Amino acid sequence: MSEGQLNQQIQSILGDFGILLPEAVLIVSSFVLIILQLIFKDKNSTIKTTFSLFALGLIAMAVSATSISGSYFNGLLALTPVVGLAKPFFILITGVILLFPKGENLLKRGEYHFLLLMILLGAMLLIEVNNLLLAYLSLELISITSYILITFSFDRKGFEAGIKYLLFGAMASGLMLYGLSLIYGLTGTLQIDLIGEFISQQPDLGLWLPIAFVLFFVGIWFKLSLVPMHIWAPDAYEAGPTPVVAFISILPKVAVLIFFAQLTLSAHLVALSFDWKMVFAGLAVISMFVGNLSALNQSNAKRMMAYSSIAHSGMLVVGVIVGNAFGVQVMLFYAIVYGFMNLGAFYLIDVFQQQGFTKIQDLSGLGRQAPWMGISAVIIMIALAGLPPTGGFTAKLLMFTALWDYYQTEGNQYLIWLFGLGLLNTAISLFYYLKIPYYLFIHTSEEKKEINFTAKDGTIVAILVFLVLLSFFKADLLLNVLNQFNFAL
Known part of the structure; x- marks a missing residue:
């Protein structure tokens, strides 16, 4: 690659950062919430909640200003029309969760606001990635944050449910990562659209590629609580704080469904013999x-x-x-x-x-x-x-x-x-x-x-x-x- 091409590519990448304005506003707001927690400790929840709702409003405005379909960062992100619909829905759900009755005790803790916004960040990134490794990282951001929030009832039952949730999640993540490595080894890429091109040209790859996708899909089964990756759900739902349970029953599930739909269509999985x-x-x-x-x-x-x-x-x-x-x-x-x-x-x-x-x-x-x-x-x-x-x-x-x-x-x-x-x-x-x-x-x-x-x-x-x-x-x-x-x- 010549120096001119490299400079052009760098300029293109720098120009693409504007599309991440909603995520940037979300991250800055999250760090401000941590500072507010250091100042007010576990009291004055009204200020932290008001700021969180104000931040969600700013994020919604940023989404409306940047919802442009296209491919960005050399194909790592692919914004589809679905993204422009899903992000406002995610923001609305997060805002309602902050108004739950039992949340008044949780809202005194600044970490609660921060962790909710981190799940929102993971969901927003998951629906716009065009790379399986980035999808995995986005899903892990949602998952690890969910494990912590389930224990926010701060009792023995909540900790037990959190550990069970964590153990099943760790197993699902391991299988998903192994499937991802097999997909890369077989196709030579982790970019979803390039995987689609590879499959459309060579659909008959025996059983190895289908097995790789099945392993990768385990993580999707886990977040959707589909059988057989559902065993964590009853205990986590029963023991976790009700606002948290309501949140993880909607936001991660919808985000994973959108990612799954985009993956199956962009990767041309229908072309597989499996x-x-x-x-x-x-x-x-x-x-x-x-x-x-x-x-x-x-x-x-x-x-x-x-x-x-x-x-x-x-x-x-x-x-x-x-x-x-x-x-x-x-x-x-x-x-x-x-x-x-x-x-x-x-x-x-x-x-x-x-x-x-x-x-x-x-x-x-x-x-x-x-x-x-x-x-x-x-x-x-x-x-x-x-x-x-x-x-x-x-x-x-x-x-x-x-x-x-x-x-x-x-x-x-x-x-x-x-x-x-x-x-x-x-x-x-x-x-x-x-x-x-x-x-x-x-x-x-x-x-x-x-x-x-x-x-x-x-x-x-x-x-x-x-x-x-x-x-x-x-x-x-x-x-x-x-x-x-x-x-x-």
Whole structure:
């Protein structure tokens, strides 16, 4: 390379740094939060929370100013239209998490704000990388931060759940890194689009490349809590602080799904002789059954939501299996609605737990004492079950429509099995999602119970319920937003 070419390349790289303005604002804000923690110690949470929300606003402005599609840093980053949609959603989720009731104790610790922003940083980087090593590092940033946050309940149960989460995560990371090294050895590159070119030219590489990708996918299974990498989820969800659990049940999952969709399309994995879609279809079905059947006997609401999350992961993966523009669009619609539903569910669980109602049976009769809270809980639960008139029904209807259209095109028999068993699992989920409305309104309790539902709680829950209902009655609003983006990644 000549000196002129080198200078030109350096100038090009320096010019690309502007595209990382949102990430730069996020990193600077994180360090300011550490300084605020040194000044105010574990008190004056209002200042740190206000600054965090202000920083999220600045990051959102930076995203709107830099959301330009293209390839940057010699192909290391590839900004697609999906990135411009996903980043504002990630920022919104992070902002709501900072307003959770139980978070008031956590918010006194500046490390809590810092770690939440680090997960946000990892998610933002993960959806725009075009290099498997950078993807691995982004995923590790999310994972290691999540391990720490799960222990922020600061009790024995939380530490045990954190250790279990860490051990499973370490195993998944090791297998993922080994798969990554095999991919590099076989293809000579870690750049996703170049791997795609290699596969399209030499699709028949025996079993070694499929094995390498399966090992790499273990990390994806772990973050999505797909079977068999789901064992950490119930204990982590039950023992971890509710705001943290709500956060890791949404943000990392959606980020990994977007990365996975972009990887499968950009790397031309369909050209492999190995049918990876059939493997993921099998994992999706097993995850749905394990999640839904295990949730039936749960008495702890957070543990029930952990198994619910496993089942929903199986549904979300269907969008990647479909793999066309409509499939990715539907997957994003489902992911956004799922985010609102999960936030609402965990917010209500947090309100209940703050007042000593830790078991589902403890909720007996509370719906009649606080009707607005009870009705909100009913709407959130039937949305998670996929019943009308909620966005959960619209999301599942669109997902099954995309799967049916794909089956009509491809004709693979495992797709019709995925379709039928997916419908069956939707029916199974009714039995545990409707358990909470049953105890709130129908089941009676001999002891007198009271629950306080503050104006702040009512406002936040009302907004989330409104969004869940709006995505049914005016689903075209979100679909029109999604239609503005090109999902042929």
